Amino acid sequence: xxxxxxxxxxxxxxxxxxxxxxxxxxxxxxxxxxxxxxxxxxxxxxxxxxxxxxxxxxxxxxxxxxxxxxxxxxxxxxxxxxxxxxxxxxxxxxxxxxxxxxxxxxxxxxxxxxxxxxxxxxxxxxxxxxxxxxxxxxxxxxxxxxxxxxxxxxxxxxxxxxxxxxxxxxxxxxxxxxxxxxxxxxxxxxxxxxxxxxxxxxxxxxxxxxxxxxxxxxxxxxxxxxxxxxxxxxxxxxxxxxxxxxxxxxxxxxxxxxxxxxxxxxxxxxxxxxxxxxxxx
Numbered sequence: 001x002x003x004x005x006x007x008x009x010x011x012x013x014x015x016x017x018x019x020x021x022x023x024x025x026x027x028x029x030x031x032x033x034x035x036x037x038x039x040x041x042x043x044x045x046x047x048x049x050x051x052x053x054x055x056x057x058x059x060x061x062x063x064x065x066x067x068x069x070x071x072x073x074x075x076x077x078x079x080x081x082x083x084x085x086x087x088x089x090x091x092x093x094x095x096x097x098x099x100x101x102x103x104x105x106x107x108x109x110x111x112x113x114x115x116x117x118x119x120x121x122x123x124x125x126x127x128x129x130x131x132x133x134x135x136x137x138x139x140x141x142x143x144x145x146x147x148x149x150x151x152x153x154x155x156x157x158x159x160x161x162x163x164x165x166x167x168x169x170x171x172x173x174x175x176x177x178x179x180x181x182x183x184x185x186x187x188x189x190x191x192x193x194x195x196x197x198x199x200x201x202x203x204x205x206x207x208x209x210x211x212x213x214x215x216x217x218x219x220x221x222x223x224x225x226x227x228x229x230x231x232x233x234x235x236x237x238x239x240x241x242x243x244x245x246x247x248x249x250x251x252x253x254x255x256x257x258x259x260x261x262x263x264x265x266x267x268x269x270x271x272x273x274x275x276x277x278x279x280x281x
Contacts, residue, residue, distance in 0.1 A: 005029050005050030009043040011036060015132035015154030021084040021177050022053045023153070037067065041074040044180055052076070052180040058086070059174045061109045068228065068240050071180075071269060078196050078270025080179035083277035088114055088149050088168045091135055091160035096144035098163055105134035106149035114149055117167045123147075135160055174277075184270065189248035192274040194223070199259055199266040200230070200238045207262060208239070214258025215243065218251040246271055 008029045010018035022031035032049050034040040044052040054071075057063045071078075088110060092101065104111070104123045111118065111125045118125050128134035128148075135150040139158035147163065148154070155162055187193050201207040215222050224242035245252040247268065260266050 007032055007049040007051075009034050009040040009049040009052040011040045011054070012130050013132045013136060015135055015151060015157045016130060017084060017086060017132075017151055017175060018053055018055060018177070019132070020151050020153045021055075021082055021175075024084065025053070025080075025082050025177075025179070026051075037070055041070060041076060041180070044076055044182060045074065047182070050181070051079070053082070054178050054180055055175050056178045057176050058109070059172070060113060060170065063226065068226065071178075072198055072267060074180065076180040076182060077184045078178050078272050079181045079185040080272045081194065081275045082177040082179065083275055084175045084177060086113075086168065086173040086175055087152070087166055088131075089152055089155060089162045090117065090147055090164040090167050091138065091150055091155045091158075092147040092163050093139065093142045093144055094159070094161050096147065096161065096163065100144050101147050101163075102145040104147045104149060105138060107131050107134070110149045113168045113170070113173060116169045117164070132157075178270075179272070186246070186248075186271040187273045189246040191246075192244075193246040193271055194242055194274050195245060195247055195252065195271045196240070196242050196269040197256075197259075197266060198238060198240055198269060199263040200236065201263050203235050203237075211259050211262040214255035217258075218255040220245055220252055220255045244274070 005026055006029055008022045008026050009032045010022050011034050012018050013033055019031050034043055040052045043049045055064050056067050103126055105126045105128045107130050108127045110131050131150040132154045134148040135154035135158050138146050138148040139160055201211050221244040226240045227237045230236050230238045
C-alpha cells in the first residue's frame with residue numbers, strides 16, 4: 001500500500017480496534033495511542049508519527065461522527081484503506097465465571113451489538129468511553145462480577161480471560177479505516193483505486209444532478225455519496241464522494257471535469273489502492 005512506516009497514530013488506548021488495525025496493516029510499526037482524533041491528526045501533521053489509522057465508517061453503526069469534517073481540515077491525504085473485522089469478546093479477571101457476572105462495560109455501540117448476550121446472561125450494561133478502556137478498568141479493579149466487551153488484543157494487553165468469543169449478535173461487523181499521511185501517494189493508474197473528494201454545488205435546482213452527470217456518461221461508479229450542511233441557514237450542502245478509478249484515467253478525468261464545472265469548490269482528499277475486501281461477495 002505505502003512504504004512501511006515506523007510509527008502509526010490511532011485514537012484510543014492500547015487494545016482498541018484501531019490499535020488492532022494498526023497491527024494488521026503495519027505489524028512492524030509502533031502504534032501510538034492518542035486521546036482524540038484531533039490529536040491523532042496532529043501527530044501525523046507534526047511528524048510525530050509517519051501515518052495515522054482513522055476509522056471512517058462501520059457496517060452496523062454507520063459513519064464515525066465528526067471524521068468527515070476533520071479530514072478536510074487536517075491538511076493530510078488519504079493514502080490507503082483497511083477493512084477490520086470487529087470480533088467482540090467477553091473478557092473478565094482471572095477466576096471469574098459466567099454465572100458470577102453482574103455487570104458488563106463497553107462502548108455504547110459494542111453494547112448495542114451484543115444485546116442478545118447481555119440479555120441472556122442478565123447483565124447490567126454500563127456505557128464506557130471505549131472498548132479497550134473498559135477492559136483496562138475491569139482489569140484494574142479485578143472484580144470477578146465485572147466483565148468488558150472488547151478485542152482479543154485488549155485481553156492480551158490487560159491480562160483478562162475470554163469467557164466467550166464472537167459475542168456480537170450479527171457476525172460480519174466491519175469497520176473501515178483510512179490511512180492518512182502528510183503527502184499524497186497515488187497508486188499507479190493501472191491499479192484498482194478509490195478517489196475521495198469533497199465538493200460543493202450551487203444551491204439551485206438540478207445542481208447536484210448536473211455535477212454527478214459526468215460520472216454516469218463516462219461510466220465511473222460512485223461507491224459513496226454523503227451530504228453535509230455547511231452554513232447557518234441550512235441552504236448550502238457539501239458532498240463527500242468516493243469513486244472507483246484514478247484521476248489519471250481518461251473517463252475519471254472527464255467526470256471530475258464535469259464536477260468542477262458545476263461546483264463552487266472541489267477538493268481531492270486522496271487516491272489510494274482499492275482494498276481486496278471490496279471484491280468479496
